[in-house]
Structures are given as structure tokens and as C-alpha cells.
Amino acid sequence: MTDPRSRILSPPDRPLIAPSILAADFARLGEQAAAVLDAGADLLHLDVMDGHFVPNLTMGPDLCRGLREYLPDACLDVHLMVTDPAQFVVPFARAGANHLTFHIEAVPEPTALAREVRDQGMTAGLAINPATDLGAIEPFLEAFDLILVMSVHPGFAGQAFIADVLEKTRLIRPRLHAGQRLQMDGGVNRETAGACLEAGADVLVAASAIFRTPAYDQAIGELRNGPSLKKAMERKAT
Numbered sequence: 001m002t003d004p005r006s007r008i009l010s011p012p013d014r015p016l017i018a019p020s021i022l023a024a025d026f027a028r029l030g031e032q033a034a035a036v037l038d039a040g041a042d043l044l045h046l047d048v049m050d051g052h053f054v055p056n057l058t059m060g061p062d063l064c065r066g067l068r069e070y071l072p073d074a075c076l077d078v079h080l081m082v083t084d085p086a087q088f089v090v091p092f093a094r095a096g097a098n099h100l101t102f103h104i105e106a107v108p109e110p111t112a113l114a115r116e117v118r119d120q121g122m123t124a125g126l127a128i129n130p131a132t133d134l135g136a137i138e139p140f141l142e143a144f145d146l147i148l149v150m151s152v153h154p155g156f157a158g159q160a161f162i163a164d165v166l167e168k169t170r171l172i173r174p175r176l177h178a179g180q181r182l183q184m185d186g187g188v189n190r191e192t193a194g195a196c197l198e199a200g201a202d203v204l205v206a207a208s209a210i211f212r213t214p215a216y217d218q219a220i221g222e223l224r225n226g227p228s229l230k231k232a233m234e235r236k237a238t
Ligand code: DX5
Pocket: 020, 022, 023, 045, 047, 079, 152, 153, 154, 155, 156, 157, 158, 159, 185, 186, 187, 188, 205, 206, 207, 208, 209
């Protein structure tokens, strides 16, 4: 079996699509997670919220473990929206997570924690909220396998894309080396995906745009080949 982390460290030459299970039907979670992978998804994105860093509560290591047991080959991409991510590195590693992203707003000096995440056998990601300036993460980019630019204020699925963050994505891209991924998360759909890709993102997270549609393969294909905002606007104009 190939190491699921290779999907982040040496991905295929096309954008990666990471369905966020936050918009899945939790009563049918295993079945729906398996179905998005069958439909071509590259990663499964788990949004972990603690009711403190963000005003919502979602899932924890036990849910991650359940998915790992049910889907042994899946690459599990865990996005920690929690005040104290250090507390959860070992529990998620033991629960079978392959990748762990935490927020710069929670850990302003993130290098040591990135090392800990990697020491636990996971790739490490650093997330930045829409309201946080690029300067906050700039000195630390090198320490991470993935940078996550939030395109909504974290907390809930189904919010509108904040286009202003595209500028941040554009500025980060040239500062990363070929082995690093640039992920966007929040409000990514068939209308906004193209703009994310044009700005330099190579991993797109989407909850509503995948799980709230009837045909996962079509939704994933549309995100991967996302029409740009420009093209979408041209279509509207005609
Ligand atoms: C937001 C989460 C996102 C969210 C995306 O706090 O980090 O991953 O699930 O949901 P959509 O794609 O519906 O905006």
C-alpha cells in the first residue's frame, strides 16, 4: 500500500480535491466518505472545532479512527480549528490522521509544533484566517508541507467565498517550493474554484459543493477543472 502522505508530498500533476465531511450526512458518514473517494477525491478533510477557537463543535480523534478503520487507504487531512492544537497532535496521530493543519492565530510561533506533527508521522499544515495578514506566517512557510488560506471565517460550512483572500494566495505561491501544497478552504464551488487555481492553489477543500450535490464525480470534476471567475462572468453576460 502506498503511504497516503505521498498524495500531499508528491501529488499527481493536477489539483487535489479534498471533500470536507462537515457537510456529509453524519448518519451515513462512512458510506458517503467512501463514495467521494470512489468518485475521485484525493483527500478527506476533517474539520475539527472546539467551540472556543470557533463558535462550533464538530468531531474528534474517535471519528478519525472510525474513518481510518473503514477506509484504510484514504489520506485523512485534519484541519484543527482549536485553541490548543498541541494537545491533539498525538491523539490524531494515533487515530490514523495523515496530515494535520493548525492555525497561526492559535500558535503564533508554529515551528516547534510543525516538527512535532512530522515526528508523529504526519505532514504538517499552517492555516491563516481571512483577517490575518500574510506577515504572520511569512517567516514560517519553510517549516510546513502545506499552507491553508481560509476563504471564509472558520466555523461553518456553506458560507460565501471571500474573494479578497485570493491576493494572499497569489503572494504565497511564489514563496513555496515544488514540494509544498497551497490549499484553499471555504466557499469553494464551481464558480470560485477557477479563481483559486489561477491564484496558485493546488488543493481545494469543499464541503457543500460536493456533499450537497447529487453526483459527487461531476462535482469533483467541476472543481478540478473549475471555470475561472472570469469565464463564469462571461457566461453570465451572454
Ligand atoms: C470552515 C471549514 C471548511 C468548511 C467548508 O470552517 O474549515 O472546511 O467545511 O465548507 P464549504 O465548502 O461549504 O464552504
